[in-house]
Amino acid sequence: MDSIIFDLDGTLWDPIDTVKDAWNEEVWSRRPEEKELTREDLEGVMGLQLEGVAEKLLPHVEKEEREEILYACFSRENDLLSEQGGRLFPEVEETLQVLSENYPLFIVSNCHDGYIEAFYEAHGLERYFKDYENPGRTGLSKGENIELVMERNGLKDAVYIGDTSRDEKAARQADIPFYYASYGFGEAENYERKVEAFSDLKSLV
Structure with missing residues (x-):
């Protein structure tokens, strides 16, 4: 070796608790009617690439909007993780x-x-x-x-x-x-x- x-x-x-806060904040700012994402939801997508995450968490949202939301979530997630870890x-x-x-x-x-x-x-x-x-x-x-x-x-x-x-x-x-x-x-x-x-x-x- x-x-x-x-x-x-x-x-x-x-990182799930920090990620969960970032994602719920961003999703609700755009779609306040969405249900709260839970720790279990995010555990289920850990390790997936973008397409898999989008399909699992927001399957009912049109693809273009779904990806726009996810990229915003990723940006907010990076900011919050940098601060809070x-x-x-x-x-x-x-x-x-x-x-x-x-x-x-x-x-x-x-x-x-x-x-x-x-x-x-x-x-x-x-x-x-x-x-x-x-x-x-x-x-x-x-x-x-x-x-x-x-x-x-x-x-x-x-x-x-x-x-x-x-x-x-x-x-x-x-x-x-x-x-x-x-x-x-x-x-x-x-x-x-x-x-x-x-x-x-x-x-x-």
């Missing part, structure tokens, strides 16, 4: 410090542009990571973005750590091992290693 690539939501942090999983920073002294670390997330930067700004963790990527910048799938980060940084023996079957699929597409963060939001069945708490990753050193 020469490097570690992380998913973000459900792996490094839980999310909930880091226990011992994230301590574990990242240990890992970064032994491996280069990276983030590949299915998020919009500016989201990873908001995570960095809120929690001051940018110094632990060498590079990151997302479909908001590239338009690529998660698997393709993992491959892009590997190629860009000359990685030959990376592992990917995430919390969903979609993360597992992305790791398989990039032909690298998948470590399943079972404490996160999703489920996965086929993995090389199960991680029950983020601090367990210290054992990789």
Whole structure:
């Protein structure tokens, strides 16, 4: 193993309470008749790209308006996350410090542009990571973005750590091992290693 690539939501942090506030505020400003989005609603779309999020949360809204609302939500979400942050999983920073002294670390997330930067700004963790990527910048799938980060940084023996079957699929597409963060939001069945708490990753050193 020469490097570690992380998913973000459900792996490094839980941003849902902050995201929920931002989305409800933005949606109600445009469509006050909409029902309140719940934590459960947002857990169900974590890790999806734009089209999937739109179809799940606002299926009854016309596509053009739906996408306009979502981009406004993403912008408000970035602002609020930069200010308030999310909930880091226990011992994230301590574990990242240990890992970064032994491996280069990276983030590949299915998020919009500016989201990873908001995570960095809120929690001051940018110094632990060498590079990151997302479909908001590239338009690529998660698997393709993992491959892009590997190629860009000359990685030959990376592992990917995430919390969903979609993360597992992305790791398989990039032909690298998948470590399943079972404490996160999703489920996965086929993995090389199960991680029950983020601090367990210290054992990789």
